[in-house]
Structure formats: C-alpha cells, structure tokens
Amino acid sequence: MPANPSDPSRRSEHSRRAILDASIALVGEVGYDNVSIESIARRACVGKQTIYRWWPSKGAVMLEAATQSLDPVVAFPDTGDIVADLRVQLLGILEIVTTTGFGPAYRGVIAAGQSDPDLLRAVFDQIIAPNVTAFSARLAAARERGEIRADADVQTLRDVLYGVIEYRMFHAMPIEPGHVDAILDVAFHGVR
Amino acid sequence: MPANPSDPSRRSEHSRRAILDASIALVGEVGYDNVSIESIARRACVGKQTIYRWWPSKGAVMLEAATQSLDPVVAFPDTGDIVADLRVQLLGILEIVTTTGFGPAYRGVIAAGQSDPDLLRAVFDQIIAPNVTAFSARLAAARERGEIRADADVQTLRDVLYGVIEYRMFHAMPIEPGHVDAILDVAFHGVR
Incomplete structure (x- = not known):
C-alpha cells in the first residue's frame, strides 16, 4: 500500500x-x-x-545539519590500496568543507561546544564515534593485507588525519588537496 | 640610577x-x-x-594571558636528538594545558575566534607564527644532521604535532603523555 x-x-x-x-x-x-x-x-x-x-x-540543529551534509562522503572505499582510499575519503570531506555550509556549521558547533558539554558529546556521538568505527574496520583490513605495520597505532593515525584538517579549519588556514597528500605522506612514511 | x-x-x-x-x-x-x-x-x-x-x-586579554602562560614551555631544547627534544616541548605544553588556566583560556579564545577574524589573526601572530619560526629553525638543524629526510615536509609535521593536541582539546578528549609518544611515533616512523 x-x-x-x-x-x-x-x-x-x-x-x-x-x-x-x-x-x-x-x-x-x-x-x-x-x-x-x-x-x-x-x-x-x-x-x-x-x-x-x-x-x-541551535547548536544541536546545526550539528545534525552538518552530520547530514557529511553523510555522502564519510564512507571509506576499499580498493585494496589504503592510502588511495583514505585520500578519496579525505578529499571528499575537504570538498564538503569548502563548498557547502558544513565548514561554518561545524566551526560554529565546535565553538558553541566549548561551553556546552552536551553539544560536544553529541558531536562525538554523531560524527566522531561512527568515524572511529568505520576507520578502524578499514584499517583492520589494511593491516591484514600487510599495508600497515602490525603494531601501527590506528587511533593515533585517525587523530592525525582529522586533527590536522580540524586544526586548519579552526585557525581559518586554507586546506588544499596538497595538504591531504602531505599529511598522508608524513603519517604513512614518517619524516625519518 | x-x-x-x-x-x-x-x-x-x-x-x-x-x-x-x-x-x-x-x-x-x-x-x-x-x-x-x-x-x-x-x-x-x-x-x-x-x-x-x-x-x-575579553578574547584579546585572554589570548595574551594564554600566550604568557605558555611562554616558559615554548622553546625547543637542542640536545641533538630531535624526537627527545620535541617530546620535552610537547610534554611542557601538555603540562600547561592540564594544570593551568591555559586550557580553558585557549579553548575560549579559539571558540570566540570562530566569529572574530581579528582575534583569530591575533592567535596566529602571538602563538602560531613564533612557533612556526622556532620549529622551522629546530627542524632545520635536525635535517642538517640527517635526523629527518631531506625532503621531509616540516610544516606538515608541525601541523600534525600541534593539530592533534588542539583537536583533542577542542573535543574535550583526554591528552596524556602517551599520546605525545604515539603521535611522534606515527610522524617519525610512519604506519607503513
């Protein structure tokens, strides 16, 4: 019916x-x-x-609007090449950050969250926790295929990738595709 | 006199x-x-x-108060061991973040800065730019001694180290000394 x-x-x-x-x-x-x-x-x-x-x-509506606008780009592809797949996901996020209301919405929500612990917890529940789960699953596959060290710290790798993007957002520094390549290079190959 | x-x-x-x-x-x-x-x-x-x-x-006073409270820990030692020296500097910052008013002051300033471009520029001028200068000088010495790759991207390394710390601060996630070691390990050795 x-x-x-x-x-x-x-x-x-x-x-x-x-x-x-x-x-x-x-x-x-x-x-x-x-x-x-x-x-x-x-x-x-x-x-x-x-x-x-x-x-x-307002923060709670904006967070849900931001979460919804991220939705099309949060999934991790799995072509068997972890760096290429992370690059696709990160560039997708960059695209949303720079071309939609997501950037100002997310910056405003995080700013409001500094004095609103419930809102910050909602950011964790709606955006970060699902990303942690999906990221961990994709990296577990990469580890099984020997693409990352057996003892690589996946949570720190996640903090590095999204931490740099958020850092540049909150400081109103430009974020270009070249930054994504540079971050992946440091995180995968190290500066040694 | x-x-x-x-x-x-x-x-x-x-x-x-x-x-x-x-x-x-x-x-x-x-x-x-x-x-x-x-x-x-x-x-x-x-x-x-x-x-x-x-x-x-208020944001401008708080920024200067935050900058002053960071002052004792921003310098980079030079013992000839770049990872050990970065670790000392980062742990010093962590100490200030977790034991003084710096943490709430800086979080409040960055939050206010999301709708106050002058304040965000002042953060850049007072905190970030001097750090970029000192970090670049210390890393140039490390490069000369062959402690990092000749083509290592020093600005991205800097973004990674401070980006993760700020990311965890703004999301009210704990930051422990173990995080500093884990970040340095990813950034210097890579997860490959």
Missing part, C-alpha cells in the same frame, strides 16, 4: 529535512552567529516550536 | 601583569564564559577602563 501523502510521519520527515536543509543553506550564506532558530523556521516554512520539539538548541 | 617605584611605566607594567595573572587564574576557576572584564578588573585591582585601554575585547 503506497504511503498516504498526508500521513503525519511523512509530513514530519518532510519538515525535518526542510529544517536541516534550511540550516545548512543559511549558515553558508550568513555565518553561524547570524542564523537564529527563527530564521531557520522561516526558511523551512515551519513554526519555531517544530524545531524546538526536535532539537534543544 | 634605580627605577623609581612610582614611575608610571613601572606602575603600568605592574597593572598589566596583574591583569594577565588575574585573567588566567579566573578562567581556570570559573571557565571562559563566566569571566567578565569586570571580574578581571576586580581581581587585578584595576579599573575596567585600564583593561579596555590595552585590549579591545
């Missing part, structure tokens, strides 16, 4: 998407500080109460 | 230090958001106008 277009759960899924799309578009246009729950509601054609029913704060 | 204790430049140096010491102590006690210019002035026994005369914003 086809879903009824006036079905309440369909309508609320429609509103939810409209809110997240409006959030990421607005933050890209006017910056994190200039987005309000009111402006999101207006752009998404919903009431402010609809937003507050689902999210406790 | 000994300086006159009521000399205006001595009095203002005394006030300057009192303001920076009060700032770093207060942020360690009550957190960045709960520190006001007023509370710094009260603790330092100066007028609010004295603070505003020297710094444009």
Whole structure:
C-alpha cells in the first residue's frame, strides 16, 4: 500500500529535512552567529516550536545539519590500496568543507561546544564515534593485507588525519588537496 | 640610577601583569564564559577602563594571558636528538594545558575566534607564527644532521604535532603523555 501523502510521519520527515536543509543553506550564506532558530523556521516554512520539539538548541540543529551534509562522503572505499582510499575519503570531506555550509556549521558547533558539554558529546556521538568505527574496520583490513605495520597505532593515525584538517579549519588556514597528500605522506612514511 | 617605584611605566607594567595573572587564574576557576572584564578588573585591582585601554575585547586579554602562560614551555631544547627534544616541548605544553588556566583560556579564545577574524589573526601572530619560526629553525638543524629526510615536509609535521593536541582539546578528549609518544611515533616512523 503506497504511503498516504498526508500521513503525519511523512509530513514530519518532510519538515525535518526542510529544517536541516534550511540550516545548512543559511549558515553558508550568513555565518553561524547570524542564523537564529527563527530564521531557520522561516526558511523551512515551519513554526519555531517544530524545531524546538526536535532539537534543544541551535547548536544541536546545526550539528545534525552538518552530520547530514557529511553523510555522502564519510564512507571509506576499499580498493585494496589504503592510502588511495583514505585520500578519496579525505578529499571528499575537504570538498564538503569548502563548498557547502558544513565548514561554518561545524566551526560554529565546535565553538558553541566549548561551553556546552552536551553539544560536544553529541558531536562525538554523531560524527566522531561512527568515524572511529568505520576507520578502524578499514584499517583492520589494511593491516591484514600487510599495508600497515602490525603494531601501527590506528587511533593515533585517525587523530592525525582529522586533527590536522580540524586544526586548519579552526585557525581559518586554507586546506588544499596538497595538504591531504602531505599529511598522508608524513603519517604513512614518517619524516625519518 | 634605580627605577623609581612610582614611575608610571613601572606602575603600568605592574597593572598589566596583574591583569594577565588575574585573567588566567579566573578562567581556570570559573571557565571562559563566566569571566567578565569586570571580574578581571576586580581581581587585578584595576579599573575596567585600564583593561579596555590595552585590549579591545575579553578574547584579546585572554589570548595574551594564554600566550604568557605558555611562554616558559615554548622553546625547543637542542640536545641533538630531535624526537627527545620535541617530546620535552610537547610534554611542557601538555603540562600547561592540564594544570593551568591555559586550557580553558585557549579553548575560549579559539571558540570566540570562530566569529572574530581579528582575534583569530591575533592567535596566529602571538602563538602560531613564533612557533612556526622556532620549529622551522629546530627542524632545520635536525635535517642538517640527517635526523629527518631531506625532503621531509616540516610544516606538515608541525601541523600534525600541534593539530592533534588542539583537536583533542577542542573535543574535550583526554591528552596524556602517551599520546605525545604515539603521535611522534606515527610522524617519525610512519604506519607503513
């Protein structure tokens, strides 16, 4: 039986998407500080109460909008070449950072999170924890194929790759594809 | 001729230090958001106008207080062993991050900097640029002695070392001395 277009759960899924799309578009246009729950509601054609029913704060909506906009690029390909596959995933993230509202949304969320531990925990749960899981699985395959040392510290490798990207984002330093290659070179070959 | 204790430049140096010491102590006690210019002035026994005369914003005072508290640990020793020397410098920073008001001050400044480009530029000028200079000099010596590859990317190595520490700070993840060893191991030996 086809879903009824006036079905309440369909309508609320429609509103939810409209809110997240409006959030990421607005933050890209006017910056994190200039987005309000009111402006999101207006752009998404919903009431402010609809937003507050689902999210406790602007930071929480923005985090979910950021998470959704990252979604198409977070998966790790597995072609059997770990450096090439990490490069594809990192360049995908760079593309989202530099061409969508993700960059300002994420920077604003992390800034707000410095005085909002619940928001910072939500960043961990929604963005970091799934990445840790997927990264660990992809690197376990690389280890089995002998592409990395048996004793390589996979968690530190993960911290290095995403840490440098976030560091450059938070300091408003440019991040170019060449940085991804340079980070992978240091992390895989070492500077010795 | 000994300086006159009521000399205006001595009095203002005394006030300057009192303001920076009060700032770093207060942020360690009550957190960045709960520190006001007023509370710094009260603790330092100066007028609010004295603070505003020297710094444009709370972020700017906090940045200078943070910079001053880092001062004792930013220099790179040169024993001829680059990994040991970087380890000493990084552990010194970790000590300041975990035992003084530097951690909350720096997190608050970077958070404020996400919507204050002047403040972010001041972070670059006061903290990052001097570190880039000192790091490059120390690594040039290491390269001359053959401790790192001739083609090693020193700027990316720097991004990696401080990037991971800041990443863990901004996500409120613990940073232990073991992390420093693990980062140095990845960066010098690579995971291959």
